[in-house]
Amino acid sequence: MKNIVREDGAARMKRIHDDIREIYLADARPWVVGYSGGKDSTTALQLIWSAISELDKERRTKPIYVISSDTLVETPVVSNYIDVSLKRIAQAAVEQDMPVITHKVMPEVDKSFWVNLIGRGYPAPSRRFRWCTERLKIEPANDFIRSRVAEFGEVVMVLGVRRQESATRAQVMSLHSIEGSRLSKHSSLLNAFVYAPIADFSTDDVWTYLLQHASPWGNDNRDLVAMYRNAASGECPLVVDTSTPSCGNSRFGCWVCTVVERDKAMEAMIDSGEDWLTPLLEFRDMLAETQDPKRKLEFRDHRRRTGGVSFIGDTDRVMPGPYTMDFRRTLLRRLLETQRAVAAEAPPGEAPILIHPNELQEIRRLWRTERGDWEDSVPRIVRETLGRDAKYIEPDWVSEDAVAFTAEDGELLNGLCEEADVPVELVMRLLDIERGSHGLKRRHGVHTRIEDAFRLEWRDHDAVVAERRLAIGMTAANDAAIVDDDELELPFDPDGEVSR
Known part of the structure; x- marks a missing residue:
């Protein structure tokens, strides 16, 4: 694929800006921009901001909600970065007369990670059953979107998703596309549509854009580059449906994540000088030990x-x-x-x-x-x-x-x-x-x-086991060797029924 940013960059940026403005002015549907603080969502938001800022103030009438998901167990370095960024975005919106409204979505207290893990005793999430994603990310974001749908009738979700992220992502984007429109249907929410301004960007395109275009709200994009370099990591996107890539692949995300065998992002941050994160990694590793089939x-x-x-x-x-x-x-x-x-x-x-x-x-x-x-x-x-x-x-x-x-x-x-x-x-x-x-x-x-x-x-x-052995005619000598429960049992259902 040709490089979108470097090849005739000025003309391509103008084309993208024109596209954004045309879609923005086409109707009264408000926009909801998913912002995770990572490179992709930052690029998408910067493009939106830059394009809309070129409109006359009288035409900037449609609200643009910038929402960020806080699971309450985010990696502290990333969480602090997002908090600072949201404050700057809100302040810059006032100063520049932009129709941007920031909002942080988070789970209800009875759905939070610690209430479920410690309060109800849910085991640490595993590959087979990530009970956390639905409760901590999807539901809070979707609740906000539904509230905007109830208020306005329809909304447009602006996401920093790219086809190059994965073959699955490209397939999902194509599946929900609307013929003759630059918008696509949301995979699960009625009256919600998706606009992906950087759908055709490569990873190089994203970094080139961020390093060549200053942040409109005053962030230094080199800090973002440094954070990625220190974590040797990818981006944890705002999750609005089950097709959105999960964070369980050594990405920026929850510091308690046990879906991966090792939290390489946290380890890399500590190796880069963030020694104060060590107790978090030790706690996370202790949680991971509870998934050992033998224990x-x-x-x-x-x-x-x-x-x-x-x-x-x-x-x-x-x-x-x-x-x-x-x-x-x-x-x-x-x-x-x-x-x-x-x-x-x-x-x-x-x-x-x-x-x-x-x-x-x-x-x-x-x-x-x-x-x-x-x-x-x-x-x-x-x-x-x-x-x-x-x-x-x-x-x-x-x-x-x-x-x-x-x-x-x-x-x-x-x-x-x-x-x-x-x-x-x-x-x-x-x-x-x-x-x-x-x-x-x-x-x-x-x-x-x-x-x-x-x-x-x-x-x-x-x-209980003794009665079971009598019922199936087993003896202690015939016990099966211990193997990984994930290979034998269906995913754990914390409320007692087997998940399908």
């Missing part, structure tokens, strides 16, 4: 979140469920220790908040209501780990009601259940059912909930 049941419950037990095929091998409560407590403590270590070493103004107070509140709620955490572990772990650290503001813990159980109650219950040889978790569930119905005039549903509780699996792993 999964060290970290994960043998029961699903629904309380049942599933087996892999016709074997006696238990399909691992969510992380155990003990390990979730360990994860929370390690995460807070990591936050404290990073805060102590990070350059001024760059220390990230790894977990936010509202996430801690939600984790606490889930542990108390779903797992019977009578000892109220979250506030205790926060205080023991962070103490009176002035750099971190402890959440204003929501007080529990008068019938909440305490750690002392838990100790007494443990002793009584041990004497009676009754599963303590079963009794805790029954007491929680009774507490939940406290004060209700109509209690007809209580008996059903009690019956449901008794139907759940309360035996330990060994007892």
Whole structure:
């Protein structure tokens, strides 16, 4: 393919600018520009900005929303870069009278990474099941787009996607193209259309453009070049559908990503002098260790979140469920220790908040209501780990009601259940059912909930496996060798059903 920028560059830039202005002025549909801070989205936004700025102010009437996705677990160096860039974009829009509005989209607290991983016990994402992408990226971006569709009827998404990114990307772009139009249909959102101004750019075209054209909002594009060089990485794009390339390929993205075997981008940043990121890499590597097939049941419950037990095929091998409560407590403590270590070493103004107070509140709620955490572990772990650290503001813990159980109650219950040889978790569930119905005039549903509780699996792993072996005629001597669960089981479904 011919080089778009270097071959008759001025004429080609004029043609692209004319194209952008023509599409912008063709209708009243607002534009939503996906900005990830990387080279491709920066190039697309600069082209849009430069083209629209050449219009008379009276014609710059249609809003251009610049949205950036914050998963709340972004690599801190990249997250800081995007935050600074968005502030500059917003300020420059006011100064230059541009119809640009910046907006950061992020997941709802109950969908956040830590609430799902630590609160609900979802295992670290794997190749077979990236439960994070839908919740952290696609849903927040699509919610924003839908809100604009509801307001304006239709929108045009401007994305920095290129056919050269991959054969899959080129195929998807062709599949959704509209004959006779420079726009294409969005793959999943109704009344949303896609415009890709750099669709035919090569990687060289992108870098040449960025180095030859100054940022309209005052960034130094050489800083972007340096960030890529230090990370030896590619761009993590704004994800708006499942066809958008994932970040699990040593790209800029989430610092907790366990989809890849090694986080080469983070390693390269540390080798380039960002030593303060080391605790993040160590935490990420610890998460990755929980995916070792031989060790999964060290970290994960043998029961699903629904309380049942599933087996892999016709074997006696238990399909691992969510992380155990003990390990979730360990994860929370390690995460807070990591936050404290990073805060102590990070350059001024760059220390990230790894977990936010509202996430801690939600984790606490889930542990108390779903797992019977009578000892109220979250506030205790926060205080023991962070103490009176002035750099971190402890959440204003929501007080529990008068019938909440305490750690002392838990100790007494443990002793009584041990004497009676009754599963303590079963009794805790029954007491929680009774507490939940406290004060209700109509209690007809209580008996059903009690019956449901008794139907759940309360035996330990060994007892469950022993029964399974009897059922399928196996003995310990006939145990199959341990292999990678990813090769045998369907993707983990955190809510207890097998994902299809």
